[in-house]
Amino acid sequence: MVSEAYPEQRLSYDGHLCTVRYIGPVDGIRGLWLGVEWDNPTRGKHDGSHGGKRYFDCLSKEPKAASFVRTSKPSDPPRDFLTALGVKYGSSDAPNNSAALDAIFIGGKEVEEVGFHYASQRLLVWPSLRIISLDGFRLNGICPEPFSEQSRGIAFEFIVNSQFSCQELDLSRNLFETWGAVIDICSALQWLRYLNLRFKDLRSEAKDLEDTFILLKRLNLANTALKWDTVLGLCTRERFPDLQILTLAFNPLGVPSNPSSSLSITSLSWLDLTSCDITSLQALALLSELPNPFTLVLRSNPLATLSTNPQLVFRNITSLDLTSTLLAKISDLFPIPETFPLLKSLQTSQTPLATSHSSSRLLTIAYLPQLHTLNNTTIPDHERLNAEIYYHRIITSLLLAAETPEQEQRILSEHPQWPHLCTKFGEPESIQAKKRASHNQTQQQATDNTAKQEYPPISLGAHLCTFTFHTSAPTTPNPKSHTLPLPLLIDIYALKGIVGRTFSLPPMSLRLIYETEEWDPVPAAKPDENDWSCSEDEDSSDDEREKSRKRKERERRRRKMW
Secondary structure, eight states: OTTTOOTTOEEEETTEEEEEEEEEEETTEEEEEEEEEESSTTSSSBSSEETTEEOOOOSSOOTTOEEEEETTSOOOOOEEHHHHHHHHHOOTTSOOHHHHSOOEEETTEEEOOOSHHHHHHHHTOGGGOSEEEOTTSOEEESSOSSOOHHHHHHHHHHHHHHTOOOOEEEOOSSOOOBHHHHHHHHHHOTTOOEEEOOOSOOBOOGGGOOOOOSSOOEEEOTTSOOOHHHHHHHSOTTTOTTOOEEEOTTOOOOOOSSTTOOOOOTTOOEEEOTTSOOOOGGGGGGGTTOOSOEEEEOTTOOOOOOOOSSOOOOTTEEEEEOTTSOOOSGGGGTTHHHHOTTOOEEEOTTSHHHHHOTTHHHHHHHHOTTOSEETTEEOOHHHHHHHHHHHHHHHHHHHHHOOSHHHHHHHHHHOTTHHHHHHHHOOOHHHHHHHHHHHHHHHHHHHHHHHHHHSOTTSGGGGEEEEEEEOOTTTOSSOOEEEEEEESSOOHHHHHHHHHHHHTOOGGGOOOEEOOSOOOOOOOOOOOTTOOOOHHHHHHHHHHHHHHHHHHHHHHHHOEEO
């Protein structure tokens, strides 16, 4: 009835769980209706709207997560904790359950059950159960309805006095409406280590509770419609002093209302944030102050970059899982050394970076030398060496393709491993040659600019030309070079005098050779030992001599000798 239903109530129809979002009439349909959002988002018929009118909103983004249900339709009755235990594991006052079981036939023949009676009798001893799974058993509290402080106290005292040895409890997909109903059960299980809660939409009342779970080490809150504010109020260091593994997957966490807030569980070693719609690491600033090393799982999030503004530093994250994110380029990993300085393990499988680039593993290993494990595989020394050689060659090609010094500086800033790689493998000859050419060009431009600035266009100084003189090894034991501005028209004897005074050499004994930048070396002839002599060979030898004479003539034309 409508009088019995209320908003945010948890109900079950034919074993399918839902949450009441609306109570009232629907245009064009007689009677009163319940607008419900199904835990299974594909079961409904709409998203809370009907006939172009919206009646309620759903937490799920699926287009068919909601339905209208008549208030007169009976719902499945809820169960309390002890009743659900009796349904799942049998009741201690029940008759021999094995006699009531249906006969089992295989191939048309009835088979005899052996040992099931002893197994069922052992399950009847509830306190001895180490693992209790009541997933989907329509639990709504520690005691039957109607709830009262007296009934809750009686049920709590019974469970405590029974001394349950349960260490792992699964209460997923049930009818709990508040965190208080869950904590009532967990508080009575004094040896609980692992709590699994995978269901939707619990109202946040945990901040008003003072229960402490001293022994709880693992907590699974996947798909519970949690926000960061609720998580910060529930998961505190005082309530979970020894919690090590926290799973918050499939929750629309969003951003905390207080930007300076932080997660206070200092014992945390594993945090799972799979499919939480995280688009930026800025939403995880509350994790930057955790004191102990821990693993962060960011699987299946629309995360396309690891850059943050301002720069965040997660000093204690040692393992990072980026599987199925949107990282597409190796440059997307550039912020890792500064953002995660202690990172030792990384997973990037099933990302555009891993699927579209065949060399992504080598580049990742070379760019992040602090990694020990990549995609669950230990990095051996020989693979790291191959990756560094490959990365050294890639940076070399980028530097050679750079056209301006600004581009070179940007490349070097993006690849800080370049000095280490050059120390290990040496700087390539091509890079050294480019540096020398760039240095000479810079000097030439500086000299030309100086000449242009010092002399007016109509003056004699504007007709100067810059010459660079080099001494050859036979002339002096230590070759020297000097650059001099000289007029375009100069007497050869005056030129020899200037050069002689510059190098402190006798002017008349100098032999000056003018070399242009065009240089076409003539390859030496390679005689073939297997050739045999004939008249045709003599003709070809004459042709070769003639070609050699012409090459020498062209070479002499390129040089001027004074």
